[in-house]
Amino acid sequence: MNPVSRLRSSSRTPFLQVVKTAVAVVAAVLLCRLVIDGPFPTFAAIAALLVVQPSINQSFVKGLERSAGVVLGVVLATGFHLWLGDAVWVVLVVIVLAILLSWALRLTPTSATQVGISGMLVLTAGVVTPNYSADRILETVIGAVVALVVNALIVPPVLLEPAHLAVARLARDTAAAFERIAIGLTEGWDDDRWHEALLQARALRQQHARAEASLTAAGESLTMNPRGGRHRTILQRDVAVAEHLRVLVTRVTGMTRAIRDNTAPGLRSDPVVGSIATEVARIGADVRALSARVEATRIDAPDGTAALDEGPDPAEAAAPALTAPLRVVRPNSQHWVLIGALLEDIRRVREELLGEDD
The missing domain is CATH 1.20.58 (Methane Monooxygenase Hydroxylase; Chain G, domain 1)
Incomplete structure (x- = not known):
């Protein structure tokens, strides 16, 4: 089998879901720029991209998983930054600990992946402060909530x-x-x-x-x-x-x-x-x-x-x-x-x- 063929799905995602995802990302980013004074709200955009799902129930679950993973990752990264700084080896330690913590807590794959990604992004994005970490968590929550609302209001799917x-x-x-x-x-x-x-x-x-x-x-x-x-x-x-x-x-x-x-x-x-x-x-x-x-x-x-x-x-x-x-x-x-x-x-x-x- 051609390995490239694995990159393509047998069916297309409904175009309406593509539109809703785009609307959710734009709305989440604009809302974060109004609420939070800081760099581009990357966490909000990622949350909106991931939370728009084929059903509202799936969006709600993804939002919870995404938010839980971000909170754990940001808290873990902030603690190690204040303790050991932001050297390269500290980033690697945080990623490894995030993997082990996710395994110990039996987190879902979405939450487990998000713990490590959030920790890495926080440590490599710039100066880390308690306010910075809180803003990243707020971004994620805003992105997830906006995506859930968009998925519910714009013709919620009935399969x-x-x-x-x-x-x-x-x-x-x-x-x-x-x-x-x-x-x-x-x-x-x-x-x-x-x-x-x-x-x-x-x-x-x-x-x-x-x-x-x-x-x-x-x-x-x-x-x-x-x-x-x-x-x-x-x-x-x-x-x-x-x-x-x-x-x-x-x-x-x-x-x-x-x-x-x-x-x-x-x-x-x-x-x-x-x-x-x-x-x-x-x-x-x-x-x-x-x-x-x-x-x-x-x-x-x-x-x-x-x-x-x-x-x-x-x-x-x-x-x-x-x-x-x-x-x-x-x-x-x-x-x-x-x-x-x-x-x-x-x-x-x-x-x-x-x-x-x-």
Whole structure:
């Protein structure tokens, strides 16, 4: 892999966030020049650059981490300067002690890095006095607060739509996986077709992991966000649907693997297998209906708020197509292991869709 390619991200930062970062830096520097009489407020500019994050909650956390690191670094550097002066070896001692102190206090990477950087900047910037150190701390606080305010006032981000679409897509693809099983049992697929179906079913696990990551990011974006409102209700529904889909993804993968490992030429002719195919097709229809209900929930209403359908909760499968559990009076002597496993999986999926207890 080309090392230079690692310098570039697979996706761009939203342009709005770039604008907010620039506004925060300019506002923080100008405000510091009005409040503090001194050199260019470097600490304020750095704080503003780092604190503007994709969500308000992340900005708040970054502001706390940044401020804590600056306070520790400035206090450490000021103390050693008053004690030992500002020789080069003193700067190195302060940096090493900052690293050890951060490790001892179990600081986050942001705070730990900031302790050493702040200490180094204070000792190398010029004459260090208690007033100088206090001004640098004040600069950092101003920069962090300005960045947080800018991020909150200029269209605070809501990352619900990508998560909502990811959940709907996962439900749709899970339904397709069940439908593939029904088609394969009906048509009598060979080993290669079942192997391909298994690969597609296994891919659902990674897709579910990505959907959960999107839901986590959406939750982060709604924390401390004044635009949260009814978006939080939709997020709760999507989280509930994703939890249902986690079980269904596990089941459909297991069913596909069981058939791939135990399929035989005479499997298609077994009458119970035909009934199983019918039930699995109905499962696919129910999961596809679940996907449709998720997609029918509108995220962006004309007034800029979240709009909920008047229908049932998407996490609840209304009027499922599943029939009563199948009964096998005489098990097939050749395929009874596979048939028994599929029947148990159908029972568990049915319980999940109907919300029944095991």
